[in-house]
Amino acid sequence: MTRPSQARLGLKTAGRGNHLTTSPFSLQRPAFAAALDPKTISRAKLGDIDAFTAIVEAYHSRCLRFARAMLRNPDDAEDMVQEAFVRLYRALPRYEERQRFESWLFQILGNCCRTANTAARRHDVQTVEDDDVLARVPSPDMPDTQFDHEWGDDVRRALADVPDYNREIFLLHYIEGFAYDEIERMTGIKQSALKMRVKRASDMLRTRLAERYG
Amino acid sequence: MTDADHDPLLQRAIDELRQVPPLDRDAVRRVVSAAAAARLSAADEPMFVERAARGRSIRIWSAIGMAAAAAVVGFVARGQWRTGGERPAVATALAPTSATPATTLQTAAVSDADAKPVLQQFVFDNARAKRVSVVGDFNTWNPSSAVMTRSSDGGLWSAIIPITPGRHIYGFMVDDSLFTLDPRAPKVRDADLGTDGSVVIVGRP
Numbered sequence: 001m002t003r004p005s006q007a008r009l010g011l012k013t014a015g016r017g018n019h020l021t022t023s024p025f026s027l028q029r030p031a032f033a034a035a036l037d038p039k040t041i042s043r044a045k046l047g048d049i050d051a052f053t054a055i056v057e058a059y060h061s062r063c064l065r066f067a068r069a070m071l072r073n074p075d076d077a078e079d080m081v082q083e084a085f086v087r088l089y090r091a092l093p094r095y096e097e098r099q100r101f102e103s104w105l106f107q108i109l110g111n112c113c114r115t116a117n118t119a120a121r122r123h124d125v126q127t128v129e130d131d132d133v134l135a136r137v138p139s140p141d142m143p144d145t146q147f148d149h150e151w152g153d154d155v156r157r158a159l160a161d162v163p164d165y166n167r168e169i170f171l172l173h174y175i176e177g178f179a180y181d182e183i184e185r186m187t188g189i190k191q192s193a194l195k196m197r198v199k200r201a202s203d204m205l206r207t208r209l210a211e212r213y214g
Numbered sequence: 215m216t217d218a219d220h221d222p223l224l225q226r227a228i229d230e231l232r233q234v235p236p237l238d239r240d241a242v243r244r245v246v247s248a249a250a251a252a253r254l255s256a257a258d259e260p261m262f263v264e265r266a267a268r269g270r271s272i273r274i275w276s277a278i279g280m281a282a283a284a285a286v287v288g289f290v291a292r293g294q295w296r297t298g299g300e301r302p303a304v305a306t307a308l309a310p311t312s313a314t315p316a317t318t319l320q321t322a323a324v325s326d327a328d329a330k331p332v333l334q335q336f337v338f339d340n341a342r343a344k345r346v347s348v349v350g351d352f353n354t355w356n357p358s359s360a361v362m363t364r365s366s367d368g369g370l371w372s373a374i375i376p377i378t379p380g381r382h383i384y385g386f387m388v389d390d391s392l393f394t395l396d397p398r399a400p401k402v403r404d405a406d407l408g409t410d411g412s413v414v415i416v417g418r419p
Contacts, residue, residue, distance in 0.1 A: 206221060
């Protein structure tokens, strides 16, 4: 019998066991979006605002997706994406074309998000001191009817439990499609450590979701 | 094989997270306006004048930048600019840009006499380059702003440019494409952009 939560996910049980079957997933990392015309980047480097607009249009949605998943306060995502593009625009004259533009953009955006999370963490520590208040704060670990138990919300909530330093690498690899060698160049972290971080993030995400959907 | 190959639940979560939000063209316009406002500074003005006759895109940039600067002033005046992080704030839009808001505030706090630009000489050794310019936070990294002059023997490039007193990050742009540090100056990691820059302290004589 299919459990309601599994049915919502499109997962089916086979026979009497609790064995899940789905269509095979052939792609683990998404294919990169069509690369931006190098001439567009060169024109933007020289200050052409039309070319810069084309760059923003090409990457804004992906940047927003990344920022929403990275930030402790997803409502700040749009501001953070704007800040990253402003920094990118100011730094464009320094961009070297042998670098991959997309890596450079996500490196800047990652830095912005990390800075914002650090500030948010500091703010949390300073403002939440009352144990009674803490006890009333709903958390993903406790049942609360105020939570919307839709699949997408559950996934995002589970992801938010993954520590920032593991979540960022997980997102860069599985969601944005960067290969480990590229993430190594972007972050300076060795590939073995990157793979461990992705594994830890995957394990935690799987464990959290299995509590409800497993 | 990866974790997700073996785990449909995890793969399904990844598919969910891969959903791309629809493109918000208003947000794109806001981003472009903010970026143009951030680059619209006193340091940019000569470039705008110089390029004004060259083409349509620069005129559009200038117009958008002016409009964006006005919009930024409006946001600040109405108290709608949210706090936190570096923003294309009014100081950035109206005064020479600097690396951080703190520096901008410091610059704004000093007296007019202290803020008066000081002539600073930059020298760079590269015999093979065809064109070299000084780029830094003092000229918004604009390679057209401070083009260096080649010495008679052909190997040494120099430029003397006015810079507001303070600590500045800079480098040399070789042939409009290769950013190079000054080998004779201390270098610092630019936390925002992930690249190194050279440091110069400009002070009153």
